[in-house]
Amino acid sequence: MSSLLLVPIPPVEIEHILLLRPALQSTLNIETAIDESIHLDIAAAFDAYRNQYNSSVLLTSLQEHFPHYNGKILGISKVDFFVPVLTYVFGEAQLNGTYAVVSTYRLSDTLYGLPENTQRFIERFRKEAVHELGHTFGLYHCLDYDCVMHSSTTVEDIDIKGDNFCPACGKIVKRHLHARL
Numbered sequence: 376m377s378s379l380l381l382v383p384i385p386p387v388e389i390e391h392i393l394l395l396r397p398a399l400q401s402t403l404n405i406e407t408a409i410d411e412s413i414h415l416d417i418a419a420a421f422d423a424y425r426n427q428y429n430s431s432v433l434l435t436s437l438q439e440h441f442p443h444y445n446g447k448i449l450g451i452s453k454v455d456f457f458v459p460v461l462t463y464v465f466g467e468a469q470l471n472g473t474y475a476v477v478s479t480y481r482l483s484d485t486l487y488g489l490p491e492n493t494q495r496f497i498e499r500f501r502k503e504a505v506h507e508l509g510h511t512f513g514l515y516h517c518l519d520y521d522c523v524m525h526s527s528t529t530v531e532d533i534d535i536k537g538d539n540f541c542p543a544c545g546k547i548v549k550r551h552l553h554a555r556l
C-alpha cells in the first residue's frame with residue numbers, strides 16, 4: 376500500500392494541513408495519514424544569526440524519529456526555512472529518499488503586504504508540497520513550465536507553474552509508487 380505520512384512541525388496551522396491532505400491524496404493517488412504524536416525539536420534547527428530554521432536539520436530529525444518508515448514523510452511547518460547557500464527555501468527533500476519538509480512561511484500574500492488570499496495560499500502550498508515529494512520520488516527540476524517540478528525561486532514562479540507532474544515526471548512517480556512503496 377502506498378503511503379504518505381504528514382508530520383506537523385510546530386509552529387504550524389493544522390487546518391492548512393487538513394486542506395492540503397485531500398489535494399495530495401488525489402494528485403499522488405496515495406494514502407495519507409497525519410502523525411501528531413511526535414514532538415520534533417524545531418529549536419535545534421534555529422540559526423540565531425539568520426533568524427531562520429535550517430531545513431536540512433529538520434530532515435535529519437524526521438529521519439531520527441521515523442528511521443524505518445516504508446513510504447514518504449512530509450514535515451510541515453510555518454517557520455522560515457533556509458539552507459546555508461540560499462537566502463531561503465520553500466522546502467527541501469531527500470532526492471530519491473523518504474523525507475521532505477515544506478514551509479508555509481513565504482506562501483501567504485500577507486508577507487508581501489497584500490490582503491490574504493486563502494485559495495492562492497493553498498494552491499502554492501499544494502504545489503510546493505507535491506514538488507518536494509517529487510524529489511523523494513527521484514525527480515530533478517523539470518524545464519517544462521507547466522510541470523510542478525519546475526523550480527521556483529519566488530511565489531510568482533510558483534503561481535505560474537502547473538500543479539501537477541508533466542507526463543514524463545508523472546511516469547517516474549507512478550513507477551516508484553508501484554515498485555517501491
Ligand SMILES: [Zn+2]
Nearest residue numbers: 506510516526
Ligand atoms: Zn526542487
Ligand SMILES: [Zn+2]
Nearest residue numbers: 517522541544
Ligand atoms: Zn516535469
